[in-house]
Amino acid sequence: MEKKQRIGTCIALAACMTLGLVGGAQAATSHSISYKYFDDAGNLVGQKVTLCSNITRHAATVDTQYYIMEQTSCSPTNPPPPLDEEVTPDVGLPGTIVSSYNLPSFLSISAACVMAECQPTGTAEVVEIQDKGWTWLPGLD
Numbered sequence: 041m042e043k044k045q046r047i048g049t050c051i052a053l054a055a056c057m058t059l060g061l062v063g064g065a066q067a068a069t070s071h072s073i074s075y076k077y078f079d080d081a082g083n084l085v086g087q088k089v090t091l092c093s094n095i096t097r098h099a100a101t102v103d104t105q106y107y108i109m110e111q112t113s114c115s116p117t118n119p120p121p122p123l124d125e126e127v128t129p130d131v132g133l134p135g136t137i138v139s140s141y142n143l144p145s146f147l148s149i150s151a152a153c154v155m156a157e158c159q160p161t162g163t164a165e166v167v168e169i170q171d172k173g174w175t176w177l178p179g180l181d
Contacts, residue, residue: 071090073166075088082146088102
């Protein structure tokens with residue numbers, strides 16, 4: 041009888057692990073975030089996103105010093121403040137969800153946003169750029 045109980049326990053444990061009931065829980069993200077990356081010549085070269093569902097994805101080159109950061113709240117009825125780590129007051133682009141950027145000195149945020157398809161204020165969640173021929177992969181890098 042004891043052997044059957046151990047087998048039953050092992051089966052139940054395996055089922056729980058398969059269903060994700062065992063292991064670390066992942067907290068919901070407070071913001072949907074997109075980083076759109078540019079090279080030294082001002083070309084849009086990649087993007088990484090974190091969606092409200094905690095799904096993270098990236099495409100092309102995501103490790104340059106030049107970027108546009110966009111963010112939206114995942115709680116539209118009770119939005120948290122913008123993420124402090126990246127937001128500099130008065131640095132975003134009015135009428136968009138751009139919250140910060142660092143671009144080559146010759147590239148204006150307006151011109152960069154045309155290339156990067158910056159999303160307007162009121163956008164529910166950041167959007168993956170789909171028309172650049174990039175392959176989207178899971179994770180942030």
